[in-house]
Ligand SMILES: Nc1ncnc2c1ncn2[C@@H]1O[C@H](COP(=O)(O)OP(=O)(O)OP(=O)(O)O)[C@@H](O)[C@H]1O
């Protein structure tokens with residue numbers, strides 16, 4: 001498989017001593033739609049900003065479409081588009097000029113048809129001639145997306161592109177991203193809307209506290225780790241002691257419910273009976289019992305919590 | 310070289326001041342005219358001591374040069390500052406532009422603004438004075454070198470400043486004194502010995518004196534020494550800009 005991005009042992013220590021990345025490895029297959037997930041402060045933006053060349057790496061190595069990112073910056077930059085997490089806009093110009101300038105700075109004579117199409121697809125046509133200062137937060141975010149696409153990059157990285165964008169436009173933005181991906185663009189994004197990541201992305205990596213916890217295909221993650229969970233509801237609160245006894249099933253408390261992880265054996269049957277028997281021995285009869293298939297959100301919470309305990 | 314990118318950045322930086330030409334071109338012209346009216350009445354036809362030149366004529370090249378220097382400084386420093394505050398510098402860093410291309414574009418835009426301001430001032434002031442061009446090459450050399458130096462200092466100052474207050478500090482305590490004390494309003498021969506010597510370490514003194522020499526055909530400095538000092542100062546400024554941008558000084562974590 002060829003990779004759009006291969007990050008090896010990337011570290012970043014900020015001047016204040018904060019170790020935002022502690023040796024992260026990441027391989028993003030060419031043509032994939034890749035979700036980079038992690039709680040606030042995990043180091044996602046630090047990683048992306050290093051790729052975008054707005055933050056300097058402390059150590060590590062990155063290969064971008066077969067080129068050494070830190071040595072062949074110019075080539076790499078021409079094929080990479082990045083949407084930063086922080087809103088940024090030049091108050092002197094209108095969106096259309098901003099896009100033309102951005103294209104020019106990448107060394108390309110502005111392709112006006114493409115610029116119009118971008119404005120159209122990102123619902124900015126009406127605002128194309130307003131000063132960027134007059135745009136709403138969501139419009140500014142969409143303008144950032146347009147800026148990242150104006151030079152038709154092969155790889156696009158989006159750092160929370162849908163934060164502050166309303167439901168309707170978010171859907172359309174995703175449709176657009178999917179279309180680009182179908183046409184061969186590799187897309188890496190971060191988001192805190194996990195249902196969206198689950199629906200859109202074919203690969204996923206989870207990082208926390210500057211370390212990579214997992215990286216695989218979305219389906220693989222949901223099948224292998226996610227499987228399903230046994231949900232037991234109780235009237236009275238559960239003791240810490242009980243949780244420790246059940247540790248082998250990676251218990252998670254959600255209000256008056258406790259979720260226990262079910263695993264499949266190679267024949268595809270899960271260990272419901274074993275888990276259920278153990279649980280009621282420890283906790284007593286439950287008020288209600290059901291099986292819940294974990295979605296990405298559950299998997300995410302479990303993986304990031306496991307690491308902490 | 311990404312020449313098209315460099316050109317785009319240059320046009321971006323020139324449009325910035327052309328769009329607000331009332332502030333950037335008309336205002337400095339007005340300021341210079343007010344200075345001249347005041348001096349005209351205060352000094353009358355008095356001559357500069359030791360020079361066969363009317364004080365009023367003596368002032369004009371100095372004022373034009375001062376306007377050039379200040380505008381070149383303002384163009385880069387304000388752009389970098391606004392870029393910093395609005396977080397738009399990241400786009401420059403993400404674009405495939407080398408430090409050299411960024412430096413060239415910013416300095417060329419600063420020179421463009423300074424030259425436009427100078428031409429406007431000279432056209433406005435021409436009817437009131439006998440000053441005329443004696444040595445065009447001197448006017449161009451010192452005018453452009455001065456604008457590059459000040460544009461470069463503006464770039465560095467903009468990178469250094471965290472807030473507009475820092476910028477004002479830099480302007481009031483370094484830039485203004487250097488330009489004011491370097492002979493815009495007087496001939497250094499009028500100064501005490503110590504000041505005369507001190508001024509020979511001030512590159513702005515050579516710039517203003519050389520620029521004036523191009524108009525009046527009289528000067529306080531040794532021309533070859535002036536050319537050397539100014540060339541070194543210009544090249545060092547360009548190098549400093551390139552180097553600081555290259556290392557991402559104060560811009561990149
Ligand atoms: N400029 C900086 N100086 C010092 N520490 C920083 C800096 N930027 C980020 N950090 C720290 O580095 C860690 C990782 O931050 P980062 O922005 O990469 O997280 P993130 O995964 O993008 O989080 P979020 O989901 O909130 O955007 C955090 O602990 C943060 O406080």
Ligand SMILES: [Mg+2]
Nearest residue numbers: 044045046085
């Ligand atoms: Mg972030």
